[in-house]
Amino acid sequence: SVEGNPLQSGEAVPISMEREMAREELNVNLGDTLTFDVQGRPVQAYLSSLRTVNWQRIGTNYFVVFPEGVLEAAPQTHVLLSRTDDEDMSAQVQGEVVQQYPNVSAIDLSLVLSTFQDLFGRLAYVIRFMALFSVFTGLIVLAGAVVVSRYQRAEESVLLKTLGASKRTVQKITTVEYLFLGAFAAITGLLLALVAAWSLSYFVFEGPFVVAPIPLLIGFAASVAVTVGIGLWNSRGLYDRPPLDVLRAET
Incomplete structure (x- = not known):
């Protein structure tokens, strides 16, 4: 009816x-x-x-x-x-269904799901490896750029020393400079990473894009710390160099 x-x-x-x-x-x-x-x-x-x-x-x-x-x-x-807790319970449910209803077909999707999980796990591993490789490449480029700028830092240290700045003041200025440099580089990298992740999620996987704040904060802090550390390591001993040696090297 x-x-x-x-x-x-x-x-x-x-x-x-x-x-x-x-x-x-x-x-x-x-x-x-x-x-x-x-x-x-x-x-x-x-x-x-x-x-x-x-x-x-x-x-x-x-x-x-x-x-x-x-x-x-x-x-x-x-x-x-239906959802079961393990393979044994799944087999038991399938057996009971087939026994009571012989014309019913029971299909176990756990193998399909495990295959997809394994596939996506490998894909995630490749993506993490490429991301880690990109990070190491960026660190090498950053270290090279900082080392190349060592002579410029020597000139700045000599100029500040001539103007009466103490060693502690020069170290603070250098730390702040590399702090802003690392923060700018980290923000730029994170924005590019978010745009790339959103593009993959929206256009390729057609799924919702979820931002995980903790990894972003860890990546930001690590980038800033590495930049400041490399900068301070590269600037060691510059303040103690005689100004005359730096001026002679310039000429």
């Missing part, structure tokens, strides 16, 4: 369709009519609503949803999902 007004023969029925399928694959909009062939019988329908479906979630869902009273007489397939 059908509650409400029953559908008349030939009357178009309202359906709900998955958004991407409607817009990208079928190129239909709200109000458009479609004809479905159900066991050789045409069923007229019109698009009344669009749905956004998260296909990454493990669960049953459908591209097209009909209202009640339309497809009940057509051949049907029922799907039921």
Whole structure:
């Protein structure tokens, strides 16, 4: 029995369709009519609503949803999902289902899920390796740039020493300079990394982008600390050099 007004023969029925399928694959909009062939019988329908479906979630869902009273007489397939704690319990559930309902097919998705987990785990390992390789490459470039600027730091130290600055003051100035340099480099790198991660998440994996603040803070602090450490190590002993030696080296 059908509650409400029953559908008349030939009357178009309202359906709900998955958004991407409607817009990208079928190129239909709200109000458009479609004809479905159900066991050789045409069923007229019109698009009344669009749905956004998260296909990454493990669960049953459908591209097209009909209202009640339309497809009940057509051949049907029922799907039921169950979650078990381990493989032994999964095997026990499958055995009981097959024993009580011989015409029911039980499919174990744990192997498929484990395969996907292994695949994504390897992909994550490759991404982490490439990221770590990029970090080490950046540190080498940073160390080279800082070492090259050692002569410029010597001139600055001589100038500050001539103006009466103490060794402690010169060290503070050098620390602050490399602190700002490391912070600027870290912010630039993190912004580029976030843009790249968002692009991969949105365009490639088509999933939600989630920012983990703790790794970002650790990366920022580590970049600043490494920059300041390399800078201070490169600037050691510059204040103690005689100004005349630095001026002679310049000429």
